[in-house]
Amino acid sequence: MTAAESDAVAAVAIVVPVHNEAALLGGCLAALDAAIAHTRRTHPGVRVVTVVVLDACTDASAQIAASWPVQTLHIDARNVGTARRLGVAAALAALRDVPLGATWIATTDGDSTVPAAWLSHQLDVRAAGVDVVLGTVRPDFADLTVEHAAHWLATHPRGRPAGNVHGANLGLRADVYIAAGEFADLDQHEDVELVRAARAVGARVHATDEAEVVTSGRFWGRTAGGYAAFVRATHERIEREAQG
Template sequence: MSPTSVAVVVPVHDEAGLLDRCLAGLTAALDHARRTHPGVRIAAVVVLDACSDASEEIARTWPVTTVRITARRVGTARRVGVGAALAELGDPPPEDTWISTTDGDSVVPLAWLSHQLDLGASGADVVLGTVRPDFSDLTAEHAAHWTATHPRGRPPGNVHGANLGMRADVYRHAGGFPDLDEHEDVELVRAVHAAGARVIATDENEVVTSGRFVGRTPGGYAAFVRHTHDRVRDGVAEQIR
């Protein structure tokens, strides 16, 4: 059975330069999901974590709920966002509820949420989606290398909080997002794997994320982009996530 309630969470820390694009894509994807899945209830929450720029003002121009925290931890931001979204939905039955997350520097495609809901309806407990860096942030050589090392139809099953979804009962059983500075998504998925959840990897509806070299966490996606750029520049081929 397809989930009837959806909690969507976007953690944000000083993303004023990218947030409008993120929320434009997200709003379009949520509207599309409402058309493809009539009757689905969606609560979208943007968690503003220790923002000192115009992120809050930007978020408030979009049809999302905003929550302010000062944790400076993306794991805490995702966890708080899930709680806020579920509360807004009236704490629906976990087995009928889906949780999706992306990031404030990322843009989801139109069918992003609809596809996750379809996979959930077909039996997936967790959906691991792929991401790619924004090619406009990369050199032509780096972009070509990324394309060559990521053949379509063979998703590696890496974990990205920017493109992640799961049923709420599975999320709760696994303990939710841990309060970590980074890799909270990896730790959560490790827990759901250990619990025997059915995890599906897909490269359909790939999310585009910033190709910047310096991210909000030392070991986040930006570190992989920077490392791969250096390897490509030095003539050493290596696949990134």
């Protein structure tokens, strides 16, 4: 890892990959706007750049993003790892005058909504000496059956985060990100691979559920093995158990 480990965060690069999320993107960006406003109160002086990466979008996602104070990047990769990597590169370019050791990268997804304290919590954890923050994600209970929602709550006790890696709720120092080799051009698990590489270069990793992100509870997502596949598999298991 590079130096500047004791530097306070001076800037944040937020990256949101999007592929045809017109139905949910407005809620995602409204939540991010509220989180940024909250962070400006709790961490005055920290610069924030948000990049929305519109990857092969054929719906109204671009028009929705244009109505918010974000930078947009249009690509045609159809690959979430590539989208995250190019988004981070664009955000870091906009913050090129800030040392990497004083820059924080935070990622979420276009089908997700962050809580108001999402970013400020990551910065507080960073101030305690952490290099990578693994936040928890839960499905939107409005998309689930009562039984499925109850199962999720029973198996995810508060204060005991499992330490799973979710690109929808991930933060890390920019110099650690570069040392770890950046997001790979993978169509799934690019977040898991990045954190694995960060651990390999000695990053201090912290799991927390204090700023949990809500993501779509849909069963069929943008990648074959993403969060939607996990939600679907959980639902199918609950259905089988209910049928005896």
